[in-house]
Amino acid sequence: MNWNILIFFYLALAMTFSSLLAIISRNPVHAVLWVVVMILHQAFLLYTLGSEFLTAVQIIVYAGAVLVLFLFVVYMINLRKEERWKVFVSKSSYGFIIFVVFLYLFFKNLAFLTALNPAFKVQLTYDLSQGSNLLWMARYLYSHYLFQFEVIGVILLVVIFGAVFLLRKLKEVG
Amino acid sequence: MVPFEYYVILSLLLFVIGLAGALFRRNLIILLASLEIIMNALIVLFAAISYHTKDISGYLIVFFLIGMAAAEAGVGLTLAVLIYKKLKKVYVDEINFFRG
Incomplete structure (x- = not known):
C-alpha cells in the first residue's frame, strides 16, 4: 500500500x-x-x-x-x-430491479471491460525525457489534431451566437 | 502505480450516479449538472487509458471533451432560461407546451 x-x-x-x-x-x-x-x-x-x-x-x-x-x-x-412529489409512474419499482440487474452485469463482466486490448497500437507516442507532457500535447494538438481543434473553436462560436440569438428581446409583430 | 481497473470502476460509478441524477431529478438545472457528471466519468476514463498505454490521444480527447462540455452547458442553460421565461418554472415533468 x-x-x-x-x-x-x-x-x-x-x-x-x-x-x-x-x-x-x-x-x-x-x-x-x-x-x-x-x-x-x-x-x-x-x-x-x-x-x-x-x-x-x-x-x-x-x-x-x-x-x-x-x-x-x-x-x-x-x-x-424542489418539493417532494408522489411517484408519477406506477410500477417504478421495476426500474430499480432492472438497474440492479444492469449493475450486476457490469461487475460480472468487469474483466472484459477493463482489459486493454493487447493488439492496441500506440499511434502518438510521447517520451517524457524529451519534453514535458504539455510540450507533447502541444505538438500533436497543432499537427495531428489541428482540424478537430479548429472544429471545437467553431462549435463554441456557434454556441455564443445561438445563446445571443435565442435570448434576444422579442418585438411584438403587427 | 494504480491499476487500470480502479479507474474503470470509478468511471462506472460516476456514470451511474450521473445517470440516476438525470433520470430521477425534476429540476432542469440539476439534470444538466448530472450530464456534467457523466462527462467527467468520460474524462477520467480517457485520461486513465492515455496514462496506461503511453499514448497521447486520450489527453487530447479530454481537452476536446472539456470544450464540448462547455458548449453543451451553454446551449442547455440557454434553453433553461427560455423555458423559465415562458413557463416560470423549470421542472421537466411540467414542460408540455409541445403537446398539441
Missing part, C-alpha cells in the same frame, strides 16, 4: 460522495457547489495521471466558467426548493 493508492482512494471516495450529494441535495445552489467540489478533486486526479495542463484547463474551464454559468442561471431564475 503505497502513497499513490492512498491518494487515489481518497480522490475516488471524495468524487463519489460529492457527486452523490450533488444529485440528492434539494437546493440547486448546494447541488452546483457539490459539483464544483467534485471537479476540483477530479483536477487533482488528472494531475496524478500525469497531465498538469489538463489540471489547469479543468479548473479554469470547468470550475471557473461552466459552473459559474450554472450558478448565474440558478440565481437568475430564483428557485428556492
